[in-house]
Amino acid sequence: MDSQEQDKAFFKAFGKVGAGLVALAVMCVTLAVIVNDKTEHKNHDNAEALALVAERLAPIGKVITDPSALAPVATATAADEKPAQSGDQVYNGLCAACHAAGVMNAPKTGDKDHWKKLLDEAGGVDGLTKIAISGKNAMPPRGGNAALSDAEIHAAVEHMLKASGL
Ligand code: HEC
Known part of the structure; x- marks a missing residue:
């Protein structure tokens, strides 16, 4: 086998693998569309599901910029004598x-x-x-x-x- 034939054999094999990957990608997209189609309406119309998603996506911490929101924390430490929990x-x-x-x-x-x-x-x-x-x-x-x-x-x-x- 000379190098030209070797190249040919390589491209043939490479082409097969490439075609296989493209077919797989098409299959994945098709499947995703089918699954999405089946679940999309159910989830998007359901306010409860949307609220759950919002809750899951909510940031862990929030920066409080409203000074009045900080007041309860300050009073809690000042009133240390009174148990916070019964x-x-x-x-x-x-x-x-x-x-x-x-x-x-x-x-x-x-x-x-x-x-x-x-x-x-x-x-x-x-x-x-x-x-x-x-x-x-x-x-x-x-x-x-x-x-x-x-x-x-x-x-x-x-x-x-x-x-x-x-
Ligand atoms: C991990 C288990 C555990 C937890 C949780 C626990 N205790 Fe105890 N407690 C014990 C044990 C064990 C003893 C006995 C100690 C000894 O006498 O050797 C004990 C004894 C006591 C005693 C008697 C002390 C004495 O001998 O005069 C008091 C009062 C007490 N606990 C209060 C509490 C309170 C209030 C809480 C909750 C804030 C609490 N315990 C939570 C395990 C626990």
């Missing part, structure tokens, strides 16, 4: 994970005798709150959420005692 919310969102069923020997909510004993040992709700804030053995500091304020932990402890009949 004891009920903190308890159900976090503490219940261990204290509802007594995971890792956590004192169970509702076990009145046990909590009465702990309450006496700690010298009251404030004492128990201090322990809950600093942690004790398997009990993580602040139940594992360092973002909770002292007031929120206090409210959660109160909620747990109340739910135990104390």
Whole structure:
């Protein structure tokens, strides 16, 4: 085979592959058109679907340029004394994970005798709150959420005692 024949053979093979790729591309486009045709109307007419798409496309963060929108954040830090979440919310969102069923020997909510004993040992709700804030053995500091304020932990402890009949 001289080099000219070699070239010919190459172009023949190359042409076949090229033709195959073009056919594949045409098939893909045709399929896309068919699929799109079937789903397009359904999705575009459906306000719910559009809202979902808008939600998915929404940016993760937004720059707030309206100063009045910043006010609530400022007041939230100023009023640190008042718990942002109620004891009920903190308890159900976090503490219940261990204290509802007594995971890792956590004192169970509702076990009145046990909590009465702990309450006496700690010298009251404030004492128990201090322990809950600093942690004790398997009990993580602040139940594992360092973002909770002292007031929120206090409210959660109160909620747990109340739910135990104390
Ligand atoms: C990861 C599991 C876990 C979570 C979550 C958790 N606790 Fe506990 N907690 C424990 C365990 C275990 C103990 C028992 C510690 C010990 O006595 O060794 C305990 C004990 C306590 C005690 C009694 C301390 C004492 O012995 O006087 C209080 C009060 C308490 N937790 C409050 C809370 C509050 C409030 C929350 C939610 C903010 C919370 N815990 C979340 C596991 C947990």
